[in-house]
């Protein structure tokens with residue numbers, strides 16, 4: 001790979017052709033805004049079809065304004081999971097506290113959204129599929145920036161040249177690795193491993209979350225409706241990242257089973273269900289922190305550039321806001337170097353504030369010591385009497401500018417800068 005080409009765009013009068021790698025959240029969101037500003041967009045996704053599944057994700061603060069401007073807020077409101085309560089259990093399964101979701105997560109009732117990740121991905125895909133070229137079941141093999149564009153070779157063997165390439169390929173981005181080097185350089189391990197999967201709703205749960213904890217372990221069942229299935233979530237203290245186990249599905253299952261050996265409540269049944277699950281998603285809680293999000297004509301967006309970790313609940317919101325800011329910077333600046341600089345300048349503080357949530361208590365739901373668990377339980381009991389927790393300023397800390405050069409009115413305008421948190 002050759003990292004740097006000339007900084008000005010050579011095909012100044014032609015329609016800008018952009019390749020996006022990854023069709024989950026940030027990829028299709030970016031595709032929407034780039035198409036709207038007149039780019040010809042291709043999205044390549046290594047999976048053979050749109051990937052469904054995943055635990056519910058949150059769209060909060062600034063990201064709600066992004067989806068409103070995309071015109072998909074009504075569809076997302078229909079898909080909103082209206083969870084009634086979160087119940088916390090002790091080691092024996094006794095109730096510690098039962099709370100409203102917003103008391104726990106600091107969301108804003110009536111504004112912030114929680115939807116199934118697969119629903120959000122499907123809504124975004126439906127929005128752009130007629131305007132954007134999707135290449136499923138393929139991926140980038142090589143990128144060469146030595147010419148007047150980015151020469152791309154795909155795994156399938158096809159070759160094409162684009163003006164720009166954007167990696168929207170997630171936490172373990174191969175675009176990032178190809179441009180900037182191994183993930184370890186940018187990965188901040190947060191001390192937890194987690195497994196997500198679906199399993200039968202044997203407890204008959206309905207629109208509620210039940211979480212069992214002992215020090216260093218949490219097991220949660222999340223009923224997003226009145227279905228026969230629930231989302232199961234096992235998280236465990238893992239001081240060092242289990243890099244080898246992450247590459248091997250059997251080793252992943254063994255790692256989780258070993259972490260929960262001897263645990264009470266419904267955990268043995270959950271571990272058994274995990275062994276049979278065909279949708280297991282296992283990873284470590286970690287963040288991506290990079291000094292720069294672009295190199296030459298290639299940039300990164302979403303988790304690939306600034307994954308905040310599930311502990312913040314802000315992954316999808318950063319992906320949506322980041323896609324908007326990047327597309328707006330490209331619509332404003334014909335020179336991609338200036339555009340990528342503007343993207344970083346306008347988004348970085350917002351990203352930093354949201355990544356910092358893990359240092360400001362976002363991990364308190366998963367205490368690793370008996371003492372910390374006691375403190376957390378006392379905190380939860382205290383929240384029971386509060387009507388709602390204070391919304392987290394970081395969620396809304398970016399004021400979006402009007403979208404540039406698309407000929408459509410978008411209220412309101414202003415500089416895209418993170419507001420200071422008081």
Ligand SMILES: Cc1cc2nc3c(=O)[nH]c(=O)nc-3n(C[C@H](O)[C@H](O)[C@H](O)COP(=O)(O)OP(=O)(O)OC[C@H]3O[C@@H](n4cnc5c(N)ncnc54)[C@H](O)[C@@H]3O)c2cc1C
Pocket residue numbers: 021022023024025026027044045046047051052053054055056057117138139140168169170171172173174175196281301302303304309310315316319
């Ligand atoms: C199947 C799945 C389930 C998830 N479940 C949860 C969850 O339960 N809870 C949670 O907090 N977050 C989950 N996430 C992550 C969450 O979607 C992101 O944190 C956030 O939405 C940011 O999205 P993103 O589009 O930047 O990255 P991601 O959502 O990670 O999407 C990256 C996309 O790139 C594709 N891709 C990866 N490598 C390549 C490649 N080399 N070439 C082409 N395409 C590639 C992937 O298949 C994926 O579609 C999940 C992601 C996926 C893909």
